Amino acid sequence: MITVPKIVILGAGYGGIMTAIKLQKELGYNEANVTLVNKHDYHYMTTHLHMPAAGTGNADQARVSITRLIDEFKIDFVKSTVVQIKANERKIILEDGSLSFDYLVVALGGEAETFGIPGLQQHSLRIRSINSVRFIREHIRYQFARYKLEPERSDYLTFVVGGAGFTGIEFAGELADRIPKLCKQFDVDPKLVKLVLIEAGPTALPGFAPELADYAMKVLAHKGVTFKIGTAIRECRADGVVLADGETVKSATVIWTGGIRGNRLVEQAGFETVRGRVKVDAFLRAQEKEHVYVVGDCSLVTGPQDKPYPPTAQLAIQQGAACAFNLVAAIRGEAPREFKFSGKGVVASLGKGEAIGIVLGKTYKGGKAAVMKKLIDLRYLYAIGGIPLVLRKMRL
Template sequence: MGTKNKIVIVGGGYGGILTAKKLSKKFKKDENLEITLIDKKPYHTLLTELHEVAANRAPEDSIRIDLKKIFAKRNVNVVLDEVINIDFDQKIVKSKNDSYDYDYLVIGTGSKPTYFNIPGAEEYTKKLWSYEDAVNLKEHILNMFRKAVRETNKEKREKLLTFVVVGGGFTGIEMIGELGEWKDKLCKEFYIDKEEVKLYVVDAMPKILPIFPDNLIKKAEKRLKKLDIEIVTGAGITEVTKDSVIMKDKGSINANTVIWAAGVEGADIIKDIKLKQEGRKRIVTNDKLQSIDYENVYVVGDNIFYIPEGEKRPVPQMVENAEQSAPLIANNIYADIKGGEKKSYKPGFHGAMVCIGGRYGVAHIGKPGKFIGLSGFLAMFVKHFVNLMYFFQVAGFNKCWTYLIHEFFHVKDKRSFVGGHFAKSSPNFSLVPLRLFVGYKWLEQGLHKLPKILEDPSNIFLIPKPPSVDGNTAASAAASTAEAAKEVVETLPVPEFLQNMVDWSMNTFFYNGDGGFTVLAEIFQAGMVIGEVLVGLMLISGLFTALASLASIVMGTMVWTSGMAPYEMIWYIGAGIALIGGSGSVFGLDYYILPIIKKYWKKIPFVKKHYVYTD
């Protein structure tokens, strides 16, 4: 065995995570490769969702993903440590606790807020650039209302209830939008008149969201004003004090809360390393995303300073830049080690989306030369869809499911673009009588038919009679069967296109061409009867209720499409839909058995690696 090639990735942000996953996949069968990802926190933070936690729309744990969960059963060694320096000549990453040799280094340390040397800005403002920032900001806002409700001094009370967001870009607009939406709930909870709360968004630029077209900017402004947010543009900040923000030529705003969202620069480690930098501490790279100083050093995500051919500006510091640069770096490192052609970075960005609270957003999406503007429902739909695509790359089904739970099913105060229509608000215990009733009906049906099956399995009575050998078509035979059934009980009508599909499947699988049934028909009928008994028992006992409910829907639908379903079959199908969402967790075996199964299910290597579980 030869000496191992060592790849060290510094930073567990968007770029670092995706690069490590791509490298792991490319080198999954290579025992002579060692991939190490170093971050000072044990979790990956979803920076684009910080505002949701800061304004109490989503729970705190919704914006964190355990790094060890992300890389479970993958050849990536996750190290909890803080990098303090890098010796590029000796190829050593130095940290607080250790040092790490490397053959190839990927720098993805991300960014931090920049304060433009404005007096008091860093000292007296609240930032929103980490999980801790979001949690602290939420608690700070709540404390302002807690203090205000007890404050009798008018001037002090006004400062407590005034909130200023500095920065009219994505982060600033999303934060102030969330505050505008949360305000009503806070005022109700703390007995404060809504007119007392003042919200401002301030920016030095002449307009907010400057990369968007004017029509979308106007829609965003209209939404902000509807939330009683005052927009102050062309107002450069000259100083921030303990209880005010001072603007050039625009006076000042007295406030105890100033949230800084006015731009970013490279993380602290970047300023101390000896690589050529441009802009706000961004590392200059070539078209292969290698540092121009060292060929074995690659740069991913926000840290890249690279101007693509034909462009005038460097690649933007946004998630899509990390998504597109990560696979290219993985490919180029693989080419370095295994041989092959390196690729040049030719990003094709597909736009941007901004949510203004949980109910409204604007988006400018497409591809170069063909962008379209969206607002309202469509913009929010696209934002959630794009988020799910990214989360699937990071932690598969597991994270996508928890995201849906937080954004739609457990949403607070209808703060979603679909309102509270998907919110799980009704208690499961109210579904217990329905579960028992539907279970009893299926069990009764199955037990009634079971003796006939046991007595003569070839006696087919659940499938329409086959066409006679005198040339009648399957369709006429099925029709005559349905007519015969109607003489006894009125049956549910079946659309013609479904009837045609059923006729084809009957002729293919169940009719033998001699006016009789195939063995498969006997097996199918026996399976249906046994299924009715099992579904009934599972629903009554509350065991695997979700599966039993799905089976109830499927069986009811099959009976309906056969043309032999009485109208009461609607109840079986409808009740099955209502019972899917956990009715067995109340007075049912699911309460005891599902936690045990989940515990052992998560330990299965395949399940753990592909995130096929819920938390």
């Protein structure tokens, strides 16, 4: 009797799904048993969630059924929630069962980092999943409907975005585009609606050149966004936020985009972590647990000057491919390959037809950057699902 190694992949986000797809391509018949575990039966594109959250896009546009991406003759799929990772016992406890493994890929994704700000966990909304963004969209619409029944409560029409990083800026851009339509739909005077973007750091979009960040802020300000830069949120309450400068912004809607940390399950599993992220070796393996690979938001990979790369989709996708390569090598007794991140650039959308970006060292603004963003999306869809997926999901 031949026993083939068992590979379990936890999570079907960017890192997990890419690992699965690459393994499915590379592994020969009966070389390994691969099981992909995911909470939902779909993969979703986190970098697209700001659109359905604002209501400018549909949630279905941001997800793909997992069975469309994997070949079920080659990879088993288990829809379940992971409860515990027992790395040394080579066991995964699911909410409704358990799985054993020889090799594990931890690709569970991140969680919002609230930096201990009081009330933020309970009272803010996060752009983190299909369910959460559907909720945000409905919550925003609900405030317009509530306001019409209680016209003295114009605070229902104030929307606070915490964090002017990538997600905060992209979401604010979409919501600013959406507000005039909501005003029309609910007969609300647009002058009453406030969209406030609050950032504790000294600048918006810290990853971008100041010239691009300034451009982004100008575009959003023109769309009606008010910025409070260099102002920390001191407390989040059910009826708004208190800022470090003492000001209170009354609002029933606080969207927190201020930070990402690794999944708590990873900390609980006894890995050595920094803010929930496992510092992996050059081959994406956990220290002293060489049968466990970690990719995506749960992993910590350092670049030049030992500075950690920010957790992005791009990083997770490249890690997934590298992880699959190294898994195949491990099974075949071949040499693994060191992971090297190759940053192609970043593009941040600013709502319809507007974006900023640095791609392959060149900066882009406005319409050209928006087209670039579309191309990046297209490239990803093609990578995971080929032409059919591009045709089904892409809005050009």
